[in-house]
Amino acid sequence: MSAGNTTDRLKRRVLREAVAENIDVIRGVPPRALRRHSRWTRLWLRRASFVLLPLTLAGSSYMIANGGDAAMPPRPLMQIASASVQPPVAPLPDRGVTTPERMAASAFPLSVRRVVLDAGHGGTDPGATAGGLLEKEITLDIGRRLQSLLTQSGFEVVVTRDADHTIALKDRAELANAAKSDIFVSIHVNAIVKHTEVRGIETYYLGSTNDPSLTKLAAAENRISGYSVSDMRSLVEDVYANARSAESHQLATVIQKNLYSSLRADDAALENWGVKRAPFLVLVGTQMPAVLAEVGCMSNEKELAMLRRPEYRQKIAEALHQGIRSYASAGDAPQKKGIEKNG
Amino acid sequence: MAETLNVGIDLGTSRSAISASNGERFVVDSFVGWPLDMVARKVLKRDVLIGHEAVANRTMLDLHRPLERGLLKEGSEKDVEAVRELLKHLLRLVGVNGKSDAANVRAVVGVPAAALRTNKQYLRNSMKGIVDSLLIVSEPFAVAYGLDALLHTLIIDIGAGTTDFCVMKGRYPTEEDQRTLTIAGDTIDAQLLKLMEERYPQANVTLFMVRDWKEKFSFVGEPKAPVVVTAPVKGVPTEMDITNEMKAACEAVVAPTVETMLDLLAKVEPEFQERVRNNIILSGGGGLIHGLAQALEDALKAVGGGKVRATDDPVFIGSDGGLALASDAPEGDWEKLSA
Numbered sequence: 001m002s003a004g005n006t007t008d009r010l011k012r013r014v015l016r017e018a019v020a021e022n023i024d025v026i027r028g029v030p031p032r033a034l035r036r037h038s039r040w041t042r043l044w045l046r047r048a049s050f051v052l053l054p055l056t057l058a059g060s061s062y063m064i065a066n067g068g069d070a071a072m073p074p075r076p077l078m079q080i081a082s083a084s085v086q087p088p089v090a091p092l093p094d095r096g097v098t099t100p101e102r103m104a105a106s107a108f109p110l111s112v113r114r115v116v117l118d119a120g121h122g123g124t125d126p127g128a129t130a131g132g133l134l135e136k137e138i139t140l141d142i143g144r145r146l147q148s149l150l151t152q153s154g155f156e157v158v159v160t161r162d163a164d165h166t167i168a169l170k171d172r173a174e175l176a177n178a179a180k181s182d183i184f185v186s187i188h189v190n191a192i193v194k195h196t197e198v199r200g201i202e203t204y205y206l207g208s209t210n211d212p213s214l215t216k217l218a219a220a221e222n223r224i225s226g227y228s229v230s231d232m233r234s235l236v237e238d239v240y241a242n243a244r245s246a247e248s249h250q251l252a253t254v255i256q257k258n259l260y261s262s263l264r265a266d267d268a269a270l271e272n273w274g275v276k277r278a279p280f281l282v283l284v285g286t287q288m289p290a291v292l293a294e295v296g297c298m299s300n301e302k303e304l305a306m307l308r309r310p311e312y313r314q315k316i317a318e319a320l321h322q323g324i325r326s327y328a329s330a331g332d333a334p335q336k337k338g339i340e341k342n343g
Numbered sequence: 344m345a346e347t348l349n350v351g352i353d354l355g356t357s358r359s360a361i362s363a364s365n366g367e368r369f370v371v372d373s374f375v376g377w378p379l380d381m382v383a384r385k386v387l388k389r390d391v392l393i394g395h396e397a398v399a400n401r402t403m404l405d406l407h408r409p410l411e412r413g414l415l416k417e418g419s420e421k422d423v424e425a426v427r428e429l430l431k432h433l434l435r436l437v438g439v440n441g442k443s444d445a446a447n448v449r450a451v452v453g454v455p456a457a458a459l460r461t462n463k464q465y466l467r468n469s470m471k472g473i474v475d476s477l478l479i480v481s482e483p484f485a486v487a488y489g490l491d492a493l494l495h496t497l498i499i500d501i502g503a504g505t506t507d508f509c510v511m512k513g514r515y516p517t518e519e520d521q522r523t524l525t526i527a528g529d530t531i532d533a534q535l536l537k538l539m540e541e542r543y544p545q546a547n548v549t550l551f552m553v554r555d556w557k558e559k560f561s562f563v564g565e566p567k568a569p570v571v572v573t574a575p576v577k578g579v580p581t582e583m584d585i586t587n588e589m590k591a592a593c594e595a596v597v598a599p600t601v602e603t604m605l606d607l608l609a610k611v612e613p614e615f616q617e618r619v620r621n622n623i624i625l626s627g628g629g630g631l632i633h634g635l636a637q638a639l640e641d642a643l644k645a646v647g648g649g650k651v652r653a654t655d656d657p658v659f660i661g662s663d664g665g666l667a668l669a670s671d672a673p674e675g676d677w678e679k680l681s682a
Contacts, residue, residue: 010493010513011671017515018480018668019676025463025479026680124526124599132537166524166599 112328114156116181118282119143120188120292123166128191130298136164138307139187142295145317146187153325173285183251184290185324186282189307191299199300200271201263203256204292205248206283247289249275254330255293255323262319266312267302293320348446350474351665352433353453353482356410357503357528357628359429360662363437364670370658371432372397375425376404393432398551411504411529414458415466423469430473448474449677451665453485456507457523470682477682478672482661483509484516486626489664490654495618499604499639499651500661501629503528506600508607510619522607526599528628531557535585535592543583547575556585563593564634593632601642608646620649630657 119139121127127135140161147157158179160172167175176184192198252275260272283290295316297303306312349364360370371394378384378392383403392400409415409425430452439448450473458466459481470477480488483498492498493511500507508522535553539546552574560570570586604623611619620643625636630653643649654660 007491007493011488011491013513014484014488014493014515015668015671015676018478018484019672019680021515022467022478023679025467028464124524124603126525126530126533129533132533132540134533166602 112155112182112324114158114179114181115150115324116158116160116176116179116184116288117143117147117150118160118172118176118184118186120186122161123164125166128189128298130191130304131301133298133304133308135189135191135298138189138296138298138313140164141310142187142313142317142320145314146185146320149317149321150324153321155324155328169281170285172282176290177285177287181288183324183327184283184286184288185251185255185320186280186290186292187320188292188294190294190297192297193299196299196301198271199267199269199297199303200273201256201259201296202273202276202294203252203259204276204278204280204283204294205245205252206277206280206290248283248291250330251289251323251327252291252293254326255291255320258323258326259293259295259316259319262315262322263296266315267306269302295320346446348437348439348448349666349669350434350437350439350448350450351453351485351662351667351669352430352450353485353659353661353665354410354426354429355482355502355627355661356408356455356505358658359433360659361433361437362659362662362666364666365438367437368659368662369433369436371395371429371436373410373429374398374401374406374408375428376401376406379403379405391428393428401551410455410458414455415469426469427473430470434473447476449476449478449669449672449680450474451478451480451485451669451672453480453482453661453665455502455505455523456481456483456509456521457505457525467682472682474682476677476680478668478680480665480668481507481509481516481521483507483521483626484511485661485664485668486624486654487511487664489660489667490624492622492624495615496622496624497604497607497619498624498626499600499629500627501527501596501600501625501632502627506596506603506627506629508603510607510611512611519610522603524599524603526596528554528557531561531592531596534595535588538588538591539583539585542585542588543574543576545576546581546583547578556589557592558628558631560589561593561631562590562633563597563638566590567633593635594638596629596632597635597638597642601639604639605642605646617647617649620647623649623651625651625653626657626660628657630654 119136119142121134121136121139123136125136127139129135140163143159144162147159150157158175158181160175161167172186173184190200190202256272256275260270264270264272278292280292283292296307298307347364351362353360355373357373358370359373360368362368374394374397376392376397377390378387384390387400387403392404397404397406405421407421407425409422409429415422415426430450434448434450439446452470454466459479463479467477467479470479482502483500486500487493487496487498487509490496494513496511498507498509498511500509504525504527506524506527508524509516510520512520532550532554535557536548536550539548539553552572556570556572560572562570566586566589569584570589571582571584573580573582575581608616608620623639623643625639629635636651636653639651640649643651656663
């Protein structure tokens with residue numbers, strides 16, 4: 001067959017496929033690739049919940065039965081049950097795997113040794129940009145400062161990126177899981193282009209939301225994931241009733257409180273936008289309490305000028321540090337032991 | 344029966360081009376602006392301005408670039424309206440004059456791959472009612488089709504908002520054949536502006552100025568000549584040498600482009616990898632960066648070498664590809680694609 005014939009045949013084929021895809025769109029059929037992906041992901045999540053929850057509960061029961069084991073390496077889910085200072089906990093009734101709320105922080109004190117810091121965006125994904133400043137640079141700088149502060153306080157710190165690298169959101173979550181981290185803190189900077197007059201601080205934990213502005217923000221932060229907003233929504237629905245929610249909320253609350261009270265001293269107009277739930281992909285994949293802090297607002301001129309100053313970025317890092325310490329010490333003594341040992 | 348006009352449209356983040364079967368070809372800046380108030384409307388004597396006119400009068404306009412960062416922002420009515428205005432404007436340029444026109448217009452519109460991946464339905468609805476029949480495809484695919492490069496080819500289309508990679512395997516590209524980076528022409532602009540602000544803090548420079556300079560002088564590797572530009576410093580036009588800044592800003596796209604290129608190449612079936620490596624096509628505005636093809640070839644040496652060529656006509660390559668698709672599509676298919 002001649003080269004010309006081959007080309008013509010190929011052209012007919014690709015054209016036919018392009019037309020078929022467009023007809024699917026006209027009929028409202030979801031794109032083939034996404035259909036496959038989403039089904040796979042849901043299946044995975046369903047399986048994961050069946051595997052993880054029994055494991056966690058079995059782990060908890062084992063630890064309680066053995067009175068805890070201080071020599072055990074820190075493992076986020078099991079650790080919840082490993083605290084030796086806890087008054088005796090009633091044996092877990094055998095009610096299957098449908099009661100994740102029993103793992104809430106109020107039931108078992110937390111011990112935090114290992115922290116994963118996630119400097120938002122990076123590499124080919126600059127995040128928000130304003131006045132020549134890139135979100136990825138600010139988050140990395142604050143992340144480095146926070147890493148240093150946490151290390152000095154005796155925490156083990158794992159970072160998702162230590163330079164200007166492109167890292168997929170899923171990979172960040174996987175890294176945190178592989179590191180068996182106790183908490184996950186993702187650092188981001190807001191940009192509210194339509195309201196450049198406002199500036200504020202907000203901290204997120206995972207959950208679904210009906211607030212259109214939050215959906216939009218999550219869509220922007222999840223952009224490089226390749227998922228559509230509706231796909232994200234169904235993903236989140238699947239993992240929504242998870243055991244990390246209460247802990248994540250608590251972590252978000254102390255971080256938000258420390259960020260706001262500390263930064264407001266520099267800027268009386270700074271607004272407290274509070275703790276919110278939103279479906280950020282990076283929070284979906286993590287298996288430990290996880291929050292995403294929007295530590296400032298690049299779209300506001302005054303704040304942008306402040307973010308350019310290293311002293312202000314240091315202040316943000318210190319506030320995050322204080323928040324993490326508060327969360328850790330709200331739990332128990334092992335953290336303090338860690339400080340003495342390392343520091 | 345009404346006369347049929349086939350058109351290929353490249354709806355780009357920075358520029359949009361149209362090629363029509365009547366032989367007309369035009370390119371416009373992808374900017375759409377509406378007068379901010381009554382005064383502006385009176386001065387401009389127009390309800391909407393498009394392309395370089397919009398950029399030139401931007402201080403009086405609510406200016407939109409509808410596919411910024413490669414996506415049509417969902418929920419933004421202004422962006423949808425901007426896309427519609429842009430399409431209508433392009434069609435007017437090739438002689439289609441709205442409802443009164445009796446011609447049957449069939450359009451193939453190429454969009455950034457990411458836009459097509461995330462909101463196909465939204466994109467299609469946004470373009471409803473402007474032409475008689477509509478086929479939307481990813482931009483690198485239109486380029487590949489126009490060049491007859493459908494087999495064992497890698498298209499790297501560096502636009503303003505996105506860099507699209509597409510390996511052509513003799514089929515309509517799937518998710519796994521394509522990648523999108525948001526590092527592209529706009530990243531160079533932002534980087535160049537930042538570097539200039541650092542080096543010449545007194546100079547008054549805007550993104551529009553650095554975009555113009557980039558289009559004239561962009562390079563990676565060794566410069567052909569020093570890059571000297573003029574910008575106001577405290578109101579006084581002043582010459583500045585920005586050779587180093589231009590080099591650094593342009594080279595910011597090299598590493599991620601190389602990384603993605605090598606990653607995609609590694610995923611090609613082993614027996615075809617060499618053929619794909621020797622068939623890499625650089626299109627879009629990025630193809631005009633002096634020395635970029637060479638830099639990519641240098642990087643390919645580590646994996647056995649390869650050939651990268653920039654397209655001869657980066658401006659119309661996508662719209663010409665779209666026109667070729669429009670002309671080749673069978674009559675029966677067009678009937679199913681009414682818009």
